[in-house]
Amino acid sequence: MHPSEANALLPLALVVDDDATIRMIATQTLKQHGFRILEASDGEQALAIVERNQPDLILLDVIMPGINGYETCRRLRELDAGRHVPVLMLTGLDDLESINHAYEAGATDFAAKPINWAVLGHRVRYMLRAAEAFKGLVESQALLSSTQRIARLGSWSWEVVTERGQWSEEAFRILGYDPGSVPASVQNYLARVHPEESGQAREAIRELLSGKQMVEITHRITVPGGEERHVKLHGEVRCDDQGRPMHAYGTIQDVTESKQVEERIRHLAYFDGLTELPNRHFFIENVAKSLHHAKRHGRVLGVLSMDLDQFKRINDTLGHTIGDKLLQAVAGRLRDGIRAQDTLALTDGDAPLGLARLGGDEFCILLTEISQFHDAARVARRILESLAEPFKLDDNELFVTTSIGISLFPSDGDTPEALIKNADAAMYYAKSQGRNNYQFYGKTMNSRALEKLAMESQLRKAIERSEFELHFQPKLDLRSGRISGAEALIRWRHPELGMVPPIDFIPLAEESGLIVPIGEWVLRAACDQNKRWQARGLPPIHVAVNISSPHFRHSGLLPMVARTLHETGLRPDCVEVEVTESMLMDDMETTLATLHKLKDMGLRLAIDDFGTGYSSLSYLKRFPLDALKVDRSFVKDTPGAADDAAITSAIIAMAHSLKLEVVAEGVETEAQLDFLKARGCEYVQGYLISRPLAAEDFITLLTNEGERPVAKPLRASR
Ligand code: C2E
Ligand code: MG
Ligand code: MG
Numbered sequence: 001m002h003p004s005e006a007n008a009l010l011p012l013a014l015v016v017d018d019d020a021t022i023r024m025i026a027t028q029t030l031k032q033h034g035f036r037i038l039e040a041s042d043g044e045q046a047l048a049i050v051e052r053n054q055p056d057l058i059l060l061d062v063i064m065p066g067i068n069g070y071e072t073c074r075r076l077r078e079l080d081a082g083r084h085v086p087v088l089m090l091t092g093l094d095d096l097e098s099i100n101h102a103y104e105a106g107a108t109d110f111a112a113k114p115i116n117w118a119v120l121g122h123r124v125r126y127m128l129r130a131a132e133a134f135k136g137l138v139e140s141q142a143l144l145s146s147t148q149r150i151a152r153l154g155s156w157s158w159e160v161v162t163e164r165g166q167w168s169e170e171a172f173r174i175l176g177y178d179p180g181s182v183p184a185s186v187q188n189y190l191a192r193v194h195p196e197e198s199g200q201a202r203e204a205i206r207e208l209l210s211g212k213q214m215v216e217i218t219h220r221i222t223v224p225g226g227e228e229r230h231v232k233l234h235g236e237v238r239c240d241d242q243g244r245p246m247h248a249y250g251t252i253q254d255v256t257e258s259k260q261v262e263e264r265i266r267h268l269a270y271f272d273g274l275t276e277l278p279n280r281h282f283f284i285e286n287v288a289k290s291l292h293h294a295k296r297h298g299r300v301l302g303v304l305s306m307d308l309d310q311f312k313r314i315n316d317t318l319g320h321t322i323g324d325k326l327l328q329a330v331a332g333r334l335r336d337g338i339r340a341q342d343t344l345a346l347t348d349g350d351a352p353l354g355l356a357r358l359g360g361d362e363f364c365i366l367l368t369e370i371s372q373f374h375d376a377a378r379v380a381r382r383i384l385e386s387l388a389e390p391f392k393l394d395d396n397e398l399f400v401t402t403s404i405g406i407s408l409f410p411s412d413g414d415t416p417e418a419l420i421k422n423a424d425a426a427m428y429y430a431k432s433q434g435r436n437n438y439q440f441y442g443k444t445m446n447s448r449a450l451e452k453l454a455m456e457s458q459l460r461k462a463i464e465r466s467e468f469e470l471h472f473q474p475k476l477d478l479r480s481g482r483i484s485g486a487e488a489l490i491r492w493r494h495p496e497l498g499m500v501p502p503i504d505f506i507p508l509a510e511e512s513g514l515i516v517p518i519g520e521w522v523l524r525a526a527c528d529q530n531k532r533w534q535a536r537g538l539p540p541i542h543v544a545v546n547i548s549s550p551h552f553r554h555s556g557l558l559p560m561v562a563r564t565l566h567e568t569g570l571r572p573d574c575v576e577v578e579v580t581e582s583m584l585m586d587d588m589e590t591t592l593a594t595l596h597k598l599k600d601m602g603l604r605l606a607i608d609d610f611g612t613g614y615s616s617l618s619y620l621k622r623f624p625l626d627a628l629k630v631d632r633s634f635v636k637d638t639p640g641a642a643d644d645a646a647i648t649s650a651i652i653a654m655a656h657s658l659k660l661e662v663v664a665e666g667v668e669t670e671a672q673l674d675f676l677k678a679r680g681c682e683y684v685q686g687y688l689i690s691r692p693l694a695a696e697d698f699i700t701l702l703t704n705e706g707e708r709p710v711a712k713p714l715r716a717s718r
Pocket of ligand 3: 608609629
């Protein structure tokens with residue numbers, strides 16, 4: 001280190017005296033004790049030097065021209081640079097009065113003249129050390145105070161015997177007091193505690209002061225202006241030899257922010273983001289809690305499960321934004337309705353615990369304050385009523401109904417899962433009863449409704465899992481004796497149940513809307529298959545596909561058909577669409593329009609199961625049909641039963657008068673075949689010709705066709 005740099009590290013002393021001799025001796029003495037020196041001959045000069053040079057120590061004479069030493073000291077203490085600097089006052093007199101004067105003016109110590117210079121040097125060094133220690137203390141206190149502020153952490157202590165307390169600045173601030181503005185007392189602390197939690201806070205203090213080693217509580221406080229904060233109070237106690245508590249101390253921390261984060265996380269985990277209602281998770285917990293209570297007190301509980309009718313249709317046709325808005329609006333109505341109910345008492349803040357959205361358009365309500373099933377029925381009725389008013393969303397006026405299922409504790413289950421499952425089953429039952437109604441869970445409906453429930457969810461997955469296949473039943477042209485077409489019939493290869501016939505799942509698919517994707521799959525698979533047969537050089541045939549009523553009325557049908565034809569590249573006249581007679585009869589105008597559009601695309605149209613729907617001839621004339629399929633029930637007892645034979649003959653004749661080709665279904669015997677042939681029926685389909693065949697077997701049939709005598713039975717595939 002350079003000598004001048006080392007020099008700069010020496011402490012700096014300022015000697016203030018009007019007597020040049022004294023200044024000289026003092027300078028000499030202090031230099032020997034390792035000080036650097038500055039000199040001033042009066043008070044004003046001294047103050048200027050202090051501001052500029054910030055000395056570490058000042059020797060100050062009392063009697064000087066201009067302002068005296070006392071005044072200089074007083075003014076010095078007002079300067080930033082002079083506030084804490086140690087000042088040794090050199091008094092001329094050692095009477096008590098001037099000593100008092102010196103301390104009052106802010107002197108650190110005094111020395112009476114004449115000065116004992118040898119002693120003064122040591123004294124000054126000691127003063128400097130003490131000042132440094134003091135400075136360190138001030139600094140660490142400032143540091144502590146800022147870290148406390150940053151951590152929103154205050155400290156406190158309490159002397160048991162004297163009942164004196166101390167709070168750090170931050171402790172004051174957390175409690176909403178200006179630091180030092182009130183005594184650090186238990187009363188002033190309790191004055192801030194939220195009324196609902198003051199009992200808990202009092203108890204914690206009592207425990208601590210009765211010698212409990214440690215307490216920690218979190219509670220709310222209210223500060224002036226009404227703001228609410230969450231604080232965590234931690235306390236420990238020190239006892240004397242006899243175990244009597246002497247001194248309690250601890251911290252108080254403002255944990256409002258982390259509480260808020262915690263709240264937010266809890267909210268995300270327990271509430272549904274769209275409707276702000278409790279979610280499934282929360283609902284199950286609430287049911288569990290209420291069940292616990294109900295079991296102990298012998299109370300009745302009710303769970304209502306509801307599902308909006310046809311919500312999927314709204315979502316599909318008007319889009320998800322409207323769908324979401326509708327769900328929010330429904331949630332709002334349910335919430336308002338439930339608030340007005342006396343059957344629900346529990347609430348958690350603003351959210352009624354009883355109402356939850358379990359997913360999609362599925363809502364659940366927990367009834368805790370009911371005494372009998374009538375009460376649950378009353379709530380269900382009110383819900384149905386509350387939804388009866390249309391919902392106005394943007395420019396749409398939407399009518400919504402819901403189906404409600406109710407399960408009760410103790411009769412229908414004693415776990416949340418069982419109650420929800422059974423309420424669901426009842427809800428499905430309500431749907432099957434024509435929607436817009438409520439049903440109680442009953443043991444008898446259990447198996448059927450649950451089976452259906454399970455089936456529906458499996459059906460949903462069946463497409464992705466490629467569990468469907470098509471079988472093809474040949475259609476024989478009686479005029480040429482050749483196979484001219486095939487009807488595509490769906491089969492479900494269920495992983496556990498094996499091959500499920502369409503009659504067991506098509507109605508469910510229709511009811512649940514799943515018929516739309518299933519129907520689309522059928523059409524595509526049928527077109528694909530036909531195209532592949534043609535590609536193998538087999539004689540062209542047309543393939544008939546059954547379209548269900550809900551699918552036929554679905555707005556996406558026509559574009560779907562066009563897309564499928566385009567993508568598979570199959571000629572439209574190789575596809576025949578089969579619709580049932582009853583479908584033509586309801587909503588005739590729309591049906592007519594759709595059929596015309598299909599016809600315009602070039603598809604063949606056939607009316608299926610004819611004879612069962614009592615349609616009048618005059619109606620039939622209006623539809624652009626190609627063929628009519630006589631229902632199996634008439635063919636079955638032909639020609640034996642005279643009336644069936646007569647009806648079959650009449651249908652064939654009538655069809656011909658309308659220029660429709662006739663297909664007879666369910667032909668099983670030679671006698672039937674002969675009868676139909678004699679009546680001029682063009683096509684037959686039935687076990688006599690062939691059962692429905694897997695695609696590969698159907699190829700074998702087509703390929704071997706030339707080797708088979710016309711209209712002789714083919715081997716059965718199943
Ligand atoms: P459908 O359209 O009238 O089909 C004819 C049904 O009669 C088929 O039953 C067929 O196997 C059966 N069948 C044919 N010949 C005879 C016979 O000689 N004797 C007897 N007893 N039955 C015969 P399947 O395949 O069980 O289909 C039943 C119904 O399910 C169909 O009646 C149709 O309404 C519906 N279906 C089948 N596949 C589909 C499909 O892909 N989509 C739709 N929407 N419905 C389908
Ligand atoms: Mg059919
Ligand atoms: Mg049929």
